[in-house]
Structure formats: structure tokens, C-alpha cells
Amino acid sequence: MTSHLMRPAERAQLAMMLEVCAFPKPGNVDRCHDFPDTRLEHFLASTILARPALEEAEQGNGRIGEIFGHAIRQTNVHNGGNTHFGAFLLLIPIVYGGDIEGAKRAVAATGVSDAVAFYKAFALTSVRANTSDELDVNDPKALDVIREREMTMLDVMEHSAANDMVAREWINGFALTRRGADLLHQIGPGRNAIVEMFLTLLATEPDTFIIKKFGPDTARETMTKAREVLDGRRVPETFDAECIAAGINPGSIADITIAAIYVALLEGWEWDS
């Protein structure tokens, strides 16, 4: 499939679809696993429903913070809760800018109004955040702090970067997104490459979503187990079952995986050969 010829909004939707279908993806929703309240169908419904926001990004109309807010609102209509908060934080600048270089320019150009729109979107979700923080998204005063300090959306991401690997992508030039796309090119075409890329990122990067939920020890242990799967010393299905039983879901690496699939497709990586 000539994915590099398709329109950007479609490519973004395809990346979201391919990520959630890839199997076995330890700990996350995939073809054979649902969470009790968030199921495969919720991820795929969000994939369909985000189309207008992704088209706005594709056309480069409007501001990134606002488009992000539209994506959150458009996908916030089912009972599955948040599905793609972190993924949109990466996909929207990349679709808006055209590629990673364009995304860097786009995030550098964000302003206070983007930060405000981002916080308003955040408040609609139950996304895990740091609570001992004057920029706590659950605190209405956070918006005042942002306005007083004239923080841009990039400043907000910088503030979150230490604890959040998705926010970190905004300030490190989308380094892990780039790495994920490079891995897909190296591994080769076809859906199994997505699982291998995901496991490679999981083996080498502590997932900050897991750290927030369980602490650094669990994140480290998850890295070791992912490495063992890659080395053939651990059965992937067993690792998957263990993660699910313990509620360990590497959600941030899943977000980065989506952005990496998008970039790889753009560069000609073939998903269905």
C-alpha cells in the first residue's frame, strides 16, 4: 500500500489503527485484550472520530492547542474514557508540520493560548498527572499561573518533561518518535515489525506512565522483561498476561509508537506487505 501517497489525516488514523491492533503488545489493549472499561472498539472509535481534528492539523489551519482540544472533545463521546491523549500530543504537531522537522517548528511556535487550550482539554479527561504541582491540571488556578507567567504550550511540556516521556518529545526534537520510525525501517515491512519496535522501546526506555502509576522499580522490571522477550528468554504471551494481571500498561510508549508508525509510513514503510 502506497501509504506515503495517502493524505496525512488518513495516515494518522492508519497509525492509530495499526498500533492498537498489533499483537501481542504487553499490557496494552490489543486484538485479544480489552481493559474492563476501555476496549479495542473504543480505541478504534476514537480513531474514526478524530478525523475532523486531524484534517484541521493537515490543513495547518488554526492553532495546535486548539486542534488538540478538538481531538480530545471529538473522542470524548464514548464510554471508554481517554484513549489517545498522548498520541494526539505527538500526532497533531507532526501532521500540522508535515514531518518531524515541521513538528519542531510547530511546537516552537506555540503560545499562551495553546497552553490554555491544552489545559482546558486536559481537564476533560482523567489522564494521570502529577498532583503536587502548581500546574496541576485539576486545579483551576493553574490557568491563572499559565497566563501570569505567559507560558507557551512548549513551556508546559518543558515543565512536564522530567516526568513524562511524551512531553519530552516536544523538547528533544521527537527523538523517540524518530527512533521508533528508524526501528520500523530496520526491522522491515509488515505488522510484526510494530510489535518488535514496541518491545525494543520498552526494553530501552522506562515508560513514564508506568512510573507515575507504580514507581520506577516496576518500570525498570518491565524493561528487563521486555529485553528477555526480545532475546527469546521469555514468552511474549506470558509477559503480556503478567502485565495485564498487574495492571501494568505502557501507555506512553504506545503513544510514541503511534507517532513512530506515522513517520515511518510517511517515509514509505509498508504496513501490509
Add this chain to the structure above:
Amino acid sequence: MTSHLMRPAERAQLAMMLEVCAFPKPGNVDRCHDFPDTRLEHFLASTILARPALEEAEQGNGRIGEIFGHAIRQTNVHNGGNTHFGAFLLLIPIVYGGDIEGAKRAVAATGVSDAVAFYKAFALTSVRANTSDELDVNDPKALDVIREREMTMLDVMEHSAANDMVAREWINGFALTRRGADLLHQIGPGRNAIVEMFLTLLATEPDTFIIKKFGPDTARETMTKAREVLDGRRVPETFDAECIAAGINPGSIADITIAAIYVALLEGWEWDS
């Protein structure tokens, strides 16, 4: 999820997504089963890629045959082959007309140009058809016959109705689509209703796709087994495995299932409660 408030193109995509994800759906592609050349991801890619054609239908712009051709072309770009030929044949008139009553008016208003566009789209696919027929889609002369006899797209469906239950929907007022939607309302909300509805149609209607592929005896046998699953006398997973091993895929009832989900969603049936 307030599916009756979403826009028609999105609702059609949601119906396509919910149908292919529903599990276990004997013999067809679902969450846990792929065909060798057509996989879950191909069905979902088609679901994403058909958006522009579905939006054309939603706006009622253009003619049904042409919009159908656009849907086939838009989804004919991956390596998975035909995924939704029959589904589009039902969805496009229903989206175009707004509901089943509108679809009846829409198919009655088709002309020779719709029939020609339909045949041209058909020629792009490898959809199973009757070959001992002067209207054989693989025969370029079929287009001359259509033009000479001034056959409308409805006339073409009438010609196919004896052997094709999807074509039959055009001339019987979308009777099985209506029945499938009624079944969903009766069974109640949630994705398991889709499997039960599918099995109920399978138990009561010979799938014409199976008849074309294997003959009427196999279709009858499949009906009996579906009835046994509904009665609790046969394990659904076993029936599914048997169908897959034998290559028995009730593709036409799957097409009608998609149209029925669309109509049920329109009427307020809740997929994710």
C-alpha cells in the same frame, strides 16, 4: 455514546468497525481471526479510507453508482483485496437517503449511468459473481448490454437478486437490514448483541456468498449449525474454527450486519453501554 447524534459518515464507519471486531463471528475475519490474504487491519484500513465516499453519500451529492465506485476505488489501495463491496452496496443508499425509507427512494431513482459506474467498479475487484451470464461483470460486453437495454442500477440488482441476498435488499425494501436492526433493539445494547444478531440471521437465511462458493447444501448446513449455537447445543468457538478450516465465510450476511448496525445506531441503539 449518543450515536444517533453523530454524523452519518462516522456512523457508517463505526458500523463497519463494530462488525469486523465482533467476536466470535463464525467463519469471518474478526478480532481473533485473519484470512491468509485479508486481515483485520485490511478491513479497518478500508473503514478509514472510505470516509470521503461516505461523506459524499451523506451530503447526497452526486449519483449513487458513482459514489459506490469512489468507495471501491478508495478502499482498493491496500493488499487485502475486496473487503466491503456488499456492505457499500447497502450503506451508500442508506447514508444517501438518510434511512431505509430514503434508501428505497434512492435506489428507485438510479439510472443507466449508475449501473455503468457500478459495473466499472465491479471490474476492479475480484468479487464472486455468476459467470454464465450475459451480464457477467468480467465481460466488457456487459456494459453494452446495459446501455442497449437501458438498465438502471436497480434493474441490475433485480437481475442478481435470485442469487445474491445483498442485491435482493435493493428490491425487497432492505428487509433483512431492517430485521437485523430490529434484532439489535430486541437483544439490547453492547457488542455481544452483534454476534447474536449475526448468528440469528445466519440460522434463518442461507448466505448467498456461501451458496456461490460451495453450493446450497453447505449453506443449509451452516444455518443448522448456527441454530445449534443459538440453542446452546454447539460451542460458538468450535463452529467458528470449523467454518474457518473449511473456508466457509458468510460474507453476505456480514454485509447485511453492517447495514443493520448502521440503522440500529441511527435509531439509538447503544454499542458501548
